[in-house]
Amino acid sequence: MSRMFGSFNEIEIPGMLRSPLLRIYAWIFECNIDDMKDPDLSHYPNLATFFYRELKDGARPVDLDESTIVVSPSDGKILHFGVVEQREVEQVKGLTYNLDAFFGKADNDSVVLRGSEGSEQDRIADSTIADAKESHSHNAAADDEFAVVNGIPYTLDSMIGSSDTMQPALQSLGRQIRDHERLYFCVIYLAPGDYHRFHSPANWVVEARRHFAGELYSVSPYIARTIQNLFVLNERVALLGRWKHGFMSMTAVGATNVGSVVVNFDKKLRTNLREAKLLPGEFSQLSYAPFSPRLGGVPLRKGQEVGGFRLGSTVVLVFSAPKSFQFNVQPDQKVKMGEALGHITE
Numbered sequence: 241m242s243r244m245f246g247s248f249n250e251i252e253i254p255g256m257l258r259s260p261l262l263r264i265y266a267w268i269f270e271c272n273i274d275d276m277k278d279p280d281l282s283h284y285p286n287l288a289t290f291f292y293r294e295l296k297d298g299a300r301p302v303d304l305d306e307s308t309i310v311v312s313p314s315d316g317k318i319l320h321f322g323v324v325e326q327r328e329v330e331q332v333k334g335l336t337y338n339l340d341a342f343f344g345k346a347d348n349d350s351v352v353l354r355g356s357e358g359s360e361q362d363r364i365a366d367s368t369i370a371d372a373k374e375s376h377s378h379n380a381a382a383d384d385e386f387a388v389v390n391g392i393p394y395t396l397d398s399m400i401g402s403s404d405t406m407q408p409a410l411q412s413l414g415r416q417i418r419d420h421e422r423l424y425f426c427v428i429y430l431a432p433g434d435y436h437r438f439h440s441p442a443n444w445v446v447e448a449r450r451h452f453a454g455e456l457y458s459v460s461p462y463i464a465r466t467i468q469n470l471f472v473l474n475e476r477v478a479l480l481g482r483w484k485h486g487f488m489s490m491t492a493v494g495a496t497n498v499g500s501v502v503v504n505f506d507k508k509l510r511t512n513l514r515e516a517k518l519l520p521g522e523f524s525q526l527s528y529a530p531f532s533p534r535l536g537g538v539p540l541r542k543g544q545e546v547g548g549f550r551l552g553s554t555v556v557l558v559f560s561a562p563k564s565f566q567f568n569v570q571p572d573q574k575v576k577m578g579e580a581l582g583h584i585t586e
Contacts, residue, residue, distance in 0.1 A: 251286055258282045262290055269433030275299045291436050291550050292502075300435075302543030302578035309565065310442050310582055311542060312575040313490055314555050315435040316428040321567050321581075324423035324558065339558070343478055343489070344450055344523045383534045390443040391484035392535070421486060424565065426557045426581055430549065437548035438555050439577050440540035441490060444483035447537035449506060450523045452476050477501045477509065479546070481537055486560035492547065493554040500550040505531070505538050543578050557581075 253261060259281040266273055266281075273279050277294040284290040303311050327339040386392070430436060453475055475494035482488055492501045503509050506526070528537040540546065567582040569575060 253284075253286055255282060258284060262287075265290070266433070269431065271433045275435070288550060292548055293435070294437075295435060300543075300577045302439075303580045304542065305580070305583075307583045307585075308580040309485070309561060309584055310426075310557070310559065310580075312428060312577055312579050312581055313441045313546070313557065314428055314430055314438040314577050316430040316555070316575060318569050318571055318573045318575060319427040319429050319554070320571060321426040321569065322424070324425055342491070342556075343480070343558075344452065380534055383532050383539065386443075386539045387535060392443075392445055392482065418486065418560075420562055421560045422563050422565070423487070423558065423560050424567075424582075425559075426567070426569075428555045428557075428575065430553050430555070435577065436550070437577075438490070438492065438546055440542055440544045440546055441557055441581070442483055442488060442542050442559075443540070444481050444488040445532075445535045445537040445539050446479045446481040446528055448480050448528060449503065449509070449526045450478040450480065451509065451525075452478070452523045475501075477503065479503070483559070485562065488559045489557065490546070491556040491558075492549065493556060494549075501547065501553075502549075503547040504545060506547075 262281040262284060263273075265271070265287070273281070275295050277296045278284075281290075284293070300315075324339060476491050478489060478491040480487075480489050492503075494501060501509070505528070531538045561582075562584055564585050565582055566585055569581055575581075
């Protein structure tokens, strides 16, 4: 059904019907047309381009205060947040899922590469190198400055004692958290009318991507309160890496009609495909080390656009931070991209 809906989204709307039809959609789902970079609805040839609309400059100011270490990566509603206890994350109050099931285990048997052995990984790696050269993100001096300013170690070796780039920070997640830190999580639901792009929640380095080709159940608040392990069952793209406080991750979870997930620096990522599903726990994995040999991944700044969905869905953040970190949001609170999710208190 999601593939059919995706095809429907791509159907071109006759020019004279675009404005009235999209205005009706915007009215039903409470889209804020005033925030759009291009508010002329006749310029959007289909629903897909409208869903993935850009915002005008300044529409989402990013909280750059030093005490605000994490901001909302997207517009949406806070479903749940808190501390990860015994590697269990609360989907909503009373329903939990296991962190290892959500991110996948760091053993080679779980990693599946499409096509001939290694071919998919090689093709994507070649693409990331080309993208890096085009964007100049491989500049050593810039990478040095990014690491120093943001307190990020140059390589993962110092954190987990491994040089294997296909074993990202996830390998030590929850097992080598320092005494003064905890693992935190935050779940944000994007409704059909929300701005559908997601941005970086902090200054960090994305080391790897894991793609789980699962189901596409609805992730609406009602369903999230009903189905156990919903986020483990659904298709998702996990971006894994590190920041000054240790582990950082941002996971885009697909939903009904929303199998298409875009990551701007991963041009070869393909989701919602008509193919055999992976077995439970299996995933395809890609190292982003070619972007920056010094940093071992893609450096992202707080508020920088990362990618997006083709309708509404969910973003899950899991990260380590000092025990003095406190969330300043409430369940069911609506947030905008760039707003503070929490602060480090004295």
